[in-house]
Every structure is written in C-alpha cells, then in structure tokens.
Amino acid sequence: DGGITQSPKYLFRKEGQNVTLSCEQNLNHDAMYWYRQDPGQGLRLIYYSQIVNDFQKGDIAEGYSVSREKKESFPLTVTSAQKNPTAFYLCASSIGDRDTQYFGPGTRLTVL
Amino acid sequence: DQQVKQNSPSLSVQEGRISILNCDYTNSMFDYFLWYKKYPAEGPTFLISISSIKDKNEDGRFTVFLNKSAKHLSLHIVPSQPGDSAVYFCAASGKGGSEKLVFGKGMKLTVNP
Numbered sequence: 001d002g003g004i005t006q007s008p009k010y011l012f013r014k015e016g017q018n019v020t021l022s023c024e025q026n027l028n029h030d031a032m033y034w035y036r037q038d039p040g041q042g043l044r045l046i047y048y049s050q051i052v053n054d055f056q057k058g059d060i061a062e063g064y065s066v067s068r069e070k071k072e073s074f075p076l077t078v079t080s081a082q083k084n085p086t087a088f089y090l091c092a093s094s095i096g097d098r099d100t101q102y103f104g105p106g107t108r109l110t111v112l
Numbered sequence: 113d114q115q116v117k118q119n120s121p122s123l124s125v126q127e128g129r130i131s132i133l134n135c136d137y138t139n140s141m142f143d144y145f146l147w148y149k150k151y152p153a154e155g156p157t158f159l160i161s162i163s164s165i166k167d168k169n170e171d172g173r174f175t176v177f178l179n180k181s182a183k184h185l186s187l188h189i190v191p192s193q194p195g196d197s198a199v200y201f202c203a204a205s206g207k208g209g210s211e212k213l214v215f216g217k218g219m220k221l222t223v224n225p
Binding site for chain 1: 121154155157161213216218
C-alpha cells in the first residue's frame with residue numbers, strides 16, 4: 001500500500017531543544033518537500049529535494065535543516081534557532097519536480 | 113507580496129447546489145494550477161489541476177476554469193455534498209509545474225445538509 005507517512009502525529013518539545021520530524025514515502029518519488037502551515041495561512045515551503053543527496057532552501061528555511069540520504073526518507077530537523085516552531089508540518093512528494101505533489105498526514109509540533 | 117490569493121475565507125452552500133471557489137494570481141509566469149482539499153489535522157489531498165494551455169478541466173463533480181487574461185481560476189463543485197466540507201487551497205507554479213508551488217491561504221467550504 002503506497003503512500004507517505006509522517007511520524008509522530010503529535011509532538012511536544014521544550015523550548016531550546018532540537019526535534020526531528022520523520023517523512024517516509026514508498027512511492028518511488030524523486031522529489032520531496034517540507035511545508036509549514038499556520039492558522040489562517042497557506043502552506044509555506046521550508047525545504048525541498050529533487051534527488052537523493054541534494055536539497056534546496058524554500059521560502060522559510062531559517063531555523064530548519066534537512067537531509068536526503070535515501071530516496072524514501074526526507075527528515076526535517078527543527079532547531080532551537082527557529083523562533084516560532086509551533087505549527088503543523090506537512091511533507092509531500094512527487095515523481096519529479098514537474099509533477100503533482102502528494103501530501104502526508106502531517107505532524108503537529110508544539111513547543112512548550 | 114501574495115502571489116496567489118483566495119480572497120474569501122469561507123463559503124457556505126446547501127447540499128445539492130453548486131459551490132464556486134475563486135482564486136486570483138498576480139504572477140504572469142504561472143502556467144500550472146492545482147486545487148487541494150484539506151480536512152482538519154490531515155494533509156491536503158490533490159483534487160484537480162489545469163495547465164495554461166487549457167481553459168477548463170473536468171473530473172466528475174469537479175471542474176476548474178482558468179481565465180488567463182484575468183489571472184483568475186475557479187473550482188466548481190456540482191452537486192455539493194456534506195463530505196465536501198473542508199478547506200480548499202489553490203496553488204500555482206511556473207515552467208510547466210517545475211517551479212515550486214505557491215499556495216493561497218485557503219477557503220473553508222461548508223456544505224449544509
């Protein structure tokens with residue numbers, strides 16, 4: 001059963017701690033993306049990767065880091081440098097960068 | 113500067129009637145447009161897309177219309193069903209979809225039984 005999984009669904013962290021959000025896909029997609037959604041806002045692109053071992057900053061990359069060591073996995077680390085990390089984080093993937101993006105279920109991160 | 117605008121934050125319609133969701137864009141380089149549907153605490157689900165070489169694309173109850181001269185697109189849902197109640201996002205990209213997607217802020221549709 002192909003799809004995109006994100007874990008955990010809900011995540012709580014103390015202020016000042018780094019936290020890593022998982023995103024895995026078994027769709028054999030080359031491109032993967034991380035977005036952030038805040039209340040009343042659209043989705044804003046954090047980072048994207050068009051191919052393994054390569055990634056680019058999106059519109060709001062400050063305070064975040066990613067890696068793409070495997071085609072199936074694109075983890076996002078929210079560092080202590082991110083000033084307002086509490087948000088709903090969405091991972092997406094597409095066959096290539098010209099193709100429709102499909103989203104995972106999301107992770108809601110709350111920093112206390 | 114917001115390049116993709118969904119100016120109405122919400123819409124309420126009766127079951128069986130037509131829902132029309134609007135989206136405006138400012139970047140004339142956009143040539144690929146998509147609509148996503150999102151339920152609370154879930155990821156967006158792709159609904160329908162349209163390329164700038166077309167002015168209409170239909171998929172079942174969903175039809176997207178593109179007016180390039182007005183830089184406007186709309187999503188029509190006919191007939192509307194209570195299960196259509198969700199937040200709908202309009203998105204656009206350039207160069208045939210190879211550039212990154214730019215999303216609108218979303219519109220909440222409520223379909224009343």
